Amino acid sequence: MTILHAATILFAVAVAVMTIAWWRQTKTRNAGFVDVVWASLVGGAAVFYAVVGHGATAPRIALAALAGLWALRLASHLYRRVSHEPEDGRYAYLREHWNDDQRKFFGMFMAQALLVMFFSVPFAVVASNPQTHAFNIGLAVAIWLVSLGGESIADRQLAAWRTDPANRGRTCRSGLWRYSRHPNYFFEWTHWFAYVALAIGAPNWWLSLFGPAAMLFSLVWLTGIPFVEAQSLRSRGDDYRRYQRETSVFIPWFPKKGAPDPIHPLT
Structure with a gap:
């Protein structure tokens, strides 16, 4: 199977699955499931290419394992959050801003199907890749472990923060969130360098x-940080503006001088 044939099949599947996901959100009124479906499709794309590819066996096995486990972790995390919470504020805002125009929501879901292709x-x-280099595979695994570990820690720290009713309306500044406003996004980004190592x-x-x-x-200028921070400003106002002034937006770094000590530090 050629790459073109594989890409055509993948795109058809992505469009079909995203269409079903769009139809489901018309019933549940929760568009947040688009993120769960996107992560699942991207992981599935990696496994699909690993199976139909004609490169060396070891990089293909590493690809299927690393991307498959990444997608499983991310999709599971997102599913737990989406299925137990009201619609994410970003999508709720779009629903109100678009007057619940399902044509626009359908376009958004189809854009996610297209993004699956880009990220695959x-x-x-x-x-x-016809070559197998143990060093490159080891490097990919090391990048993957550090990135997935960092993202998992950031997700757990934020989830723990949100479970405390005393923190309602306040911004998490504990753990990794003291050094970056979006540590989960940062480690999500570094994770993609694992596949660069495998491609060498x-x-x-x-x-x-x-x-x-x-x-x-996507994270810094398109669908990630701009939408998240706009929603955070709407929900937390001045507290989040102060957080913006004191904390690095993406790459973890020490808070600016005068930043407050962490509140309820997490371990």
Whole structure:
């Protein structure tokens, strides 16, 4: 199977699954499931390319394992949050702003299907890599472990913060959240360099850089930080504005001088 045939099949599946997800949100009134479906489709794309690819066996196995486990963790985390909480404030705002226009929601879901294709480019490169280098695979695993570990810690710290009713309307400044306003996004971004490491040796290995580049653009300027911070300002106002002044937006760094000590530090 050629890469073009595989990509065509993948796109058809992504469109079909996202259409079902869109139809489901018309019943549940919760568009947050689009994130669960997106993560699942991206992980599925990696496994699919690993199976149909013609590259060396070891990079393909590593691709399926690393991307599959990444997607399983992220989709499970998002599903627990989406299924037990009201619709995410970002999507609730869009629902109100768009007057619940389902044509616009359908367009958003189809845009996510297209993003699945964009983010699967590094997987196609890895699956076609004819070379096996133990060092590159080890490097990919190391990047993956650090990134997934950091993202999991950030998610748990924020979840623990939210369970305390005393923190309602306040901004989490504990743990990793003291050093970055979006540590989960930062480690999500670094995770994509694992596939760059796996792609080294392929004739078109540089295309794997599309993964971290596209994720950085999406998180920092498109669908990630701008939407999250706009919602945080609406819900937490001056407290979040102070957090913005004191804390690095993306790359973890020490808070600016005069930042308050962490409140209820998490361990």
